[in-house]
Amino acid sequence: MYAQFFGNYLLNKELVTPEQLIDAIQCKQDIHLKLGVLAIHRGFMTVEEVEFVHVKQTQVDKRFGEIAIEEGFLTKQQVDILLNEQTPDFLLLSQTLVDKGYLTMEEFQASMIEYQSRFELTDLDFANEQSNKVNALIREFFEFDEVNDDLKEMLYCYIILLFNNIIRFVGNDFTPFPIVKIGAYPITWCVSQKITGDFSLHTAMDMDESTLISFASRYVGEDYKVNDAYVRSSMEDFINLNNGLFAVNVSNDNAKTLYLQPTLTENDVLFVPEAPIYYIPIQFTFGTVNVMFVLLDQ
Amino acid sequence: MNLNGLKVLICDDSILFRKQMKDFFTANECSSILEVASGQEAIDAYKEHQPDIVFLDIIMPNKTGIEAINEIMHYDPMAYIIMFSSVGTQQYLKDAIFAGAHDFLQKPFDTCTVVNVIEKYLSVKGGN
Secondary structure (H helix, E strand, O other), X not given: OHHHHHHHHHXXXXXXXXXXXXXXXXXXXXXXXXXXXXXXXXXXXXXXXXHHHHHHHOXXXXXXXXXXXXXXXXXXXXXXXXXXXXXXXXXXXXHHHHHOOOOOHHHHHHHHHHHHHHHOOOHHHHHOOOOOHHHHHHHHHOOOOOOOHHHHHHHHHHHHHHHHHHHHHOOOOEEEOOOEEEOOEEOOEEEEEEEEEOOOEEEEEEEOHHHHHHHHHHHHOOOOOOOOHHHHHHHHHHHHHHHHHHHHHHHHHHOOOEEEOOOEEEEOOEEOOOOOEEEEEEEEOOEEEEEEEEEOOO | OOOOOOEEEEEOXXXXXXXXXXXXXXXXXXXXXXXXOOHHHHXXXXXXXXXOEEEEEOOOOOOOHHHHHHHHHHHOOOOOEEEEEOOOOHHHHHHHHHOOOOEEXXXXXXXXXXXXXXXXXXXXXXXX
16 A cells, blocks of 8 residues: 555655556556466466455455455465565556656655655565554554544545545545545535444445546446446445445444445535545546545544 | 256346356256346346246445345245345355355355355255
8 A cells, every 4th residue: 555655645745746646557457467477377376266366355344465364265374475476566666657757766755755754664565565554654654633533543444444445445546535535525426325333423425426436437347338326226235335335344343333324426516424534535547536534523 | 967957047237246146057058048237127027937946246336135025935935035235244144144045155156156056056956
């Protein structure tokens, strides 16, 4: 996940333009090989085993390698071999920016050193996306003011899970932006779901129509052309999947019980909840998705 | 898997999940597939059509799957109902089983899991 946050860092430093970054992310995406593909190529796993792991990832919040080891498809040594073969996403992005002439090698090196120093990251951390430092980076990047520590921790767990699920089921060609706090939001196409129980959270994702179609197409593996009931249902399925896994994580890790309410899709309305809206813009290569949270019982 | 002769009722407010389930049953020779989008519709459809097996989502607007299974089981204690949800916590599982569900599926749709619960249903029915 370093690549996504490093991209935002370069934007903030005005070393690249948003257009250059999106172009580089798009190119990087074409080169990036997933662990499952590498495992099949190496002869470590069959297509059916990789598919099994992908399905399992919709039910438990675990990494590909973890599940593959648990199921006996891969050994720890084989996972290490595959991870070593997989060029870190962060390096792919940097290499693409340099290759395209958007960033000089000197600018890249200087910004990387500054970034590593600011977030106390080592070269090893960059090579290992499983490092806990990714979680620390997310906590530093997204600031929630006026939220108590317990709820803040839940929100961070939610955000980390959401980014992992976006990478697992939609793609890693995105850059997140810092949180914005507002009182009202003009909805374009928005899927939402309330989570109730030991704490209450209203979650939502808003985007324009073409982004909705692209996101849904990727998630379900269909080539949707128009915004119909299946597209909207696919988006609802995604938020439902994410929130379902969140409820399981919270139940397992924090012994809290959460219940999901039915999903809802709305179009062209003004969202004015009783509490402030925290929203995170996520810029994908195909459009922008605004993820929103409202703490209902702060 | 030949499911010819099986009468199935699929209840979910998600049109995507209903389509995935319907495609699965159609591909397995099942010609009697009923689909509804709410708990109340599931109750009405059950009383009217008496399906062999019911797939019932827990989280739905208006009337939840748990409310629907309670009414269906009250009407027909022999109803064979499989509940599903995107939330795979022990609490959801307990709620479903306590309400009388024979099995519990975690969403999203997965062919292998559906095959497993149908095979279980067939073995139970074959044993009767």
